[in-house]
Amino acid sequence: MTAGRRSRSHAPLCTSHNGRTGREIKQASPAPSDFNENRMANGTVSTNGEGFLSRMALNDNKAGMEGLDRDKINKIIMETSKGSRFYENELKREQQVNQRIEKMMLQKAQITEQQLKKAQAQVERVALELERSRDLSRVIVHVDMDAFYAAVEMRDCPELKDKPMAVGSMNMLSTSNYHARKYGVRAAMPGFIAKKLCPNLVIVPPNFDKYRAVSAEIREIFADYDPHFQSVSLDEAYLDFTDHLEQRQSWPESSRTHRYSATSSASVEQQTERLQEEVLEVKDLSPVLFEDSPSSSPRFLGSEGVIAVEVFGTSVEEAVKEMRFRIQQKTMLTASAGIAPNQMLAKVCSDKNKPNGQFRLPSTREAVMDFIQNLPVRKVSGIGKVSEKMLNALEISSCSHLGQQMSLLSLLFSETAWHHFMQISLGLGSTFIARHEERKSISTERTFKELSKIEEQLSLCRELCEDLAEDMKKEGLKGKTVTLKLKNVNFEVKTRALTLAYAVATVDEIFAVARDLLKTEIENESPQPLRLRLMGVRISAFVSLDDKKPLQKSIIGFLQPGKSDSTGITQEMHQKLEKEQISNHTIQTSCFGGPPPMHKCQKEEGIPWQIKQKGSEGGQISDQQSFFQRAHAKRLQLLAERSSTQDEGQRENASEMTPINIHAENSLESSVKVHRSTASGCFENDIVSSTVAHPSTSGCSNSVSTSLTCPVCFRQVETTDLNVFNGHIDQCLSTASGKPNQIALSDSESDLDLDIDHKDCVVVKNCNKECRVKEEKEKNSKDLESKIVFPQEAQCSSKKYFDQMLLPNRGDNSTDDSDKGSILICPVCQLTQDTDDLTIFNHHVDLCLNQEVLHKLRGQTSSSINPPSLLKSKAVDRAHLLPRQASKGKSKRRDSPPSPCSKRVKGPHNTIDKFFR
DNA sequence: ATACATACC
DNA sequence: TACTGGTATGTAT
Numbered sequence: 001m002t003a004g005r006r007s008r009s010h011a012p013l014c015t016s017h018n019g020r021t022g023r024e025i026k027q028a029s030p031a032p033s034d035f036n037e038n039r040m041a042n043g044t045v046s047t048n049g050e051g052f053l054s055r056m057a058l059n060d061n062k063a064g065m066e067g068l069d070r071d072k073i074n075k076i077i078m079e080t081s082k083g084s085r086f087y088e089n090e091l092k093r094e095q096q097v098n099q100r101i102e103k104m105m106l107q108k109a110q111i112t113e114q115q116l117k118k119a120q121a122q123v124e125r126v127a128l129e130l131e132r133s134r135d136l137s138r139v140i141v142h143v144d145m146d147a148f149y150a151a152v153e154m155r156d157c158p159e160l161k162d163k164p165m166a167v168g169s170m171n172m173l174s175t176s177n178y179h180a181r182k183y184g185v186r187a188a189m190p191g192f193i194a195k196k197l198c199p200n201l202v203i204v205p206p207n208f209d210k211y212r213a214v215s216a217e218i219r220e221i222f223a224d225y226d227p228h229f230q231s232v233s234l235d236e237a238y239l240d241f242t243d244h245l246e247q248r249q250s251w252p253e254s255s256r257t258h259r260y261s262a263t264s265s266a267s268v269e270q271q272t273e274r275l276q277e278e279v280l281e282v283k284d285l286s287p288v289l290f291e292d293s294p295s296s297s298p299r300f301l302g303s304e305g306v307i308a309v310e311v312f313g314t315s316v317e318e319a320v321k322e323m324r325f326r327i328q329q330k331t332m333l334t335a336s337a338g339i340a341p342n343q344m345l346a347k348v349c350s351d352k353n354k355p356n357g358q359f360r361l362p363s364t365r366e367a368v369m370d371f372i373q374n375l376p377v378r379k380v381s382g383i384g385k386v387s388e389k390m391l392n393a394l395e396i397s398s399c400s401h402l403g404q405q406m407s408l409l410s411l412l413f414s415e416t417a418w419h420h421f422m423q424i425s426l427g428l429g430s431t432f433i434a435r436h437e438e439r440k441s442i443s444t445e446r447t448f449k450e451l452s453k454i455e456e457q458l459s460l461c462r463e464l465c466e467d468l469a470e471d472m473k474k475e476g477l478k479g480k481t482v483t484l485k486l487k488n489v490n491f492e493v494k495t496r497a498l499t500l501a502y503a504v505a506t507v508d509e510i511f512a513v514a515r516d517l518l519k520t521e522i523e524n525e526s527p528q529p530l531r532l533r534l535m536g537v538r539i540s541a542f543v544s545l546d547d548k549k550p551l552q553k554s555i556i557g558f559l560q561p562g563k564s565d566s567t568g569i570t571q572e573m574h575q576k577l578e579k580e581q582i583s584n585h586t587i588q589t590s591c592f593g594g595p596p597p598m599h600k601c602q603k604e605e606g607i608p609w610q611i612k613q614k615g616s617e618g619g620q621i622s623d624q625q626s627f628f629q630r631a632h633a634k635r636l637q638l639l640a641e642r643s644s645t646q647d648e649g650q651r652e653n654a655s656e657m658t659p660i661n662i663h664a665e666n667s668l669e670s671s672v673k674v675h676r677s678t679a680s681g682c683f684e685n686d687i688v689s690s691t692v693a694h695p696s697t698s699g700c701s702n703s704v705s706t707s708l709t710c711p712v713c714f715r716q717v718e719t720t721d722l723n724v725f726n727g728h729i730d731q732c733l734s735t736a737s738g739k740p741n742q743i744a745l746s747d748s749e750s751d752l753d754l755d756i757d758h759k760d761c762v763v764v765k766n767c768n769k770e771c772r773v774k775e776e777k778e779k780n781s782k783d784l785e786s787k788i789v790f791p792q793e794a795q796c797s798s799k800k801y802f803d804q805m806l807l808p809n810r811g812d813n814s815t816d817d818s819d820k821g822s823i824l825i826c827p828v829c830q831l832t833q834d835t836d837d838l839t840i841f842n843h844h845v846d847l848c849l850n851q852e853v854l855h856k857l858r859g860q861t862s863s864s865i866n867p868p869s870l871l872k873s874k875a876v877d878r879a880h881l882l883p884r885q886a887s888k889g890k891s892k893r894r895d896s897p898p899s900p901c902s903k904r905v906k907g908p909h910n911t912i913d914k915f916f917r
Numbered sequence: 918a919t920a921c922a923t924a925c926c
Numbered sequence: 927t928a929c930t931g932g933t934a935t936g937t938a939t
Contacts, residue, residue, distance in 0.1 A: 190929040
């Protein structure tokens with residue numbers, strides 16, 4: 001089905017080296033022998049060279065495809081496709097995949113026993129750590145409407161009910177109903193092929209507005225169970241039922257009772273009619289809809305059976321049934337659901353009893369492992385055709401194989417990839433349902449009949465730019481990178497991008513760039529014309545609109561004297577920090593006026609994050625870091641508060657603003673409190689400048705003003721006496737660190753989160769999960785205070801947090817971080833790690849961060865598990881952990897100034913004077 | 918930063 | 927006749 005606007009990200013296996021020129025590969029060399037004769041998980045037998053293309057064959061991964069005559073279907077597909085340009089291109093791509101596999105097999109052949117053994121040890125360590133991170137406490141639900149678009153069309157056109165039908169066109173189908181699936185007709189299949197498979201197939205053109213409307217209806221229901229649900233597409237979402245269930249336990253029956261009646265737009269008469277029908281229908285379906293539920297048959301109030309009512313229990317299953325029931329009542333469409341301890345599993349589970357069913361995987365390790373054992377890897381979201389094929393080549397088709405071959409996989413695949421595999425093999429997945437992040441790109445593309453005339457190409461390009469500019473305007477976006485996408489009549493795709501020094505948004509601006517890119521391509525091909533079948537334009541590298549105005553020096557500016565304006569990168573960070581500060585100031589001055597532009601960058605933040613349990617005596621260096629950590633934590637807490645508020649606002653599409661009142665005393669309880677009321681918006685620089693007295697950046701000594709701004713609470717302290725000022729800050733900090741639980745627990749919407757910024761630092765952000773972690777851990781380890789630890793020499797070869805971030809510190813604080821044998825404290829869970837092996841420690845940190853943080857950093861919207869990439873890359877780097885900065889990442893990391901902590905001079909007090917040096 | 922590839926719906 | 931469109935992100939260069 002066509003994805004909604006924000007589809008989730010699944011990382012891919014990717015390779016890029018392809019030395020192909022045009023289409024010379026006519027005779028595909030036979031695929032290497034020994035890996036291609038397996039029966040593929042999709043049932044095709046790959047016969048060398050000739051025969052089925054795994055990428056063309058029927059994908060019967062989805063529900064409703066059981067018991068089909070695959071061979072026959074594939075034969076028709078192949079016959080219909082054969083000889084087409086599309087087919088030829090697929091053949092070519094297939095060969096590329098085969099070559100990759102061949103390479104992989106060669107690599108495999110060269111692996112020595114010793115290497116394997118070493119890998120084995122590594123894998124075991126990671127496995128152990130992953131195991132320790134297992135969290136079975138959340139109840140995650142994945143809901144998925146059944147054959148959504150098709151179901152909507154069938155609902156609205158009863159004639160279609162008994163017919164095989166699909167939504168789409170002769171060129172492409174979005175989805176098909178279950179009747180059609182029996183013929184092998186499925187989503188992403190061209191209509192004309194579907195017609196060959198099922199001549200009676202009715203193809204209905206899509207009505208996206210209608211689907212969107214229905215989607216809005218079901219989302220309203222989702223929100224009742226998890227206001228923070230994450231939609232994957234119009235018809236699909238992840239929900240965290242944990243909190244709902246907790247509350248549900250004490251709900252009276254009346255709150256769990258739902259009527260058999262639709263409150264939709266239908267007339268009363270229709271509704272009555274529908275109601276009668278539905279009662280029957282639901283009863284009919286009850287084996288599925290209400291399976292094994294004692295209270296499951298509809299309860300009729302009144303013997304006439306006019307008003308039917310359903311009471312649902314308090315268990316997860318009952319709650320999910322209730323949700324599905326309500327969906328059905330409201331939309332006359334059915335949904336399926338999966339219940340499991342994490343997203344990855346929930347997703348698989350929702351497929352299990354599709355359509356109109358649900359499946360719960362119990363939250364025990366045993367159940368999970370059993371469930372995983374025979375699960376085909378292809379069923380896991382993120383493992384697509386190519387990954388599957390590569391794994392199949394290694395004789396891995398089920399998740400148990402995956403586990404058995406981990407050491408081999410760790411040698412053949414990138415770290416990202418094998419970690420991902422490992423998580424799958426252990427049945428691990430995200431337990432934190434991430435909010436949607438801001439979009440990162442926007443694009444429009446069109447397929448058409450061959451277009452070879454330059455003028456036509458240019459005018460089409462212009463048209464696309466017009467469309468794009470309109471979309472940009474709607475969303476209030478501006479971006480610096482323009483990408484032109486071209487697909488020629490042979491289905492070969494090219495992208496050409498250009499990044500400008502400034503952000504663009506208007507038609508003319510975009511077109512100016514796109515046109516140049518297009519012209520270059522035309523020239524490169526001349527005298528041959530470009531024979532295009534598709535053109536697209538995309539904009540990325542968004543810049544928040546208020547970036548245009550020059551901003552004040554931020555706190556970081558004076559904390560990092562001289563650095564703030566030196567590089568573009570620093571500048572950029574600087575601005576981001578500025579923004580944060582602005583918002584804090586705005587908060588402080590009580591004029592937080594509601595959501596700033598949706599795509600405002602606000603997440604990046606730098607903070608040192610090595611945290612150590614505080615010993616009885618105060619550490620010297622650590623105090624500074626502690627200061628920063630806490631100061632940032634404090635500010636980010638506010639930030640988190642703000643952005644969750646924004647998010648809320650966006651989600652509810654509310655015009656109502658949610659200002660945050662911060663009280664001077666910084667009592668956490670009060671500062672975290674969100675008061676709903678209206679306030680005039682003010683994200684304006686002048687307000688900030690009028691309220692804040694910043695020490696000058698360059699001088700880093702006293703500013704001209706008579707007050708200093710507290711870096712923790714951002715209030716002005718009316719003094720120039722640093723002792724007084726320091727006293728204030730200390731107080732702020734003690735308030736901030738003294739009651740971490742309040743930060744964490746104050747409000748589910750304002751929970752904090754640890755995060756890693758692009759400079760290898762952790763910051764605090766919105767993240768419910770983190771708070772849970774924090775909360776739990778802190779129950780166990782009372783009176784812990786944040787402090788920095790300097791682990792011993794960074795000996796781990798895998799580039800991870802510490803060896804990258806500690807080096808500067810070591811330089812600055814050579815005495816103190818010689819803390820040999822110092823205990824390593826996980827900065828996330830704050831628990832002592834009984835290891836001094838940084839690799840192991842890093843793995844632990846990974847794990848801790850993994851669920852709630854990493855996937856967010858990756859910008860993922862659902863699964864925290866990032867699918868693998870292909871062959872092992874030399875430098876794993878932390879790029880895979882920090883994709884948000886990925887593009888800027890490498891150079892940035894190199895160029896960016898060391899984290900604030902490394903810039904600081906050590907001193908005994910966590911006071912401000914040291915920052916003014 | 919750019920180009921390509923994989924993945925999802 | 928005829929094989930999408932939108933978004934994210936991993937990997938190599």
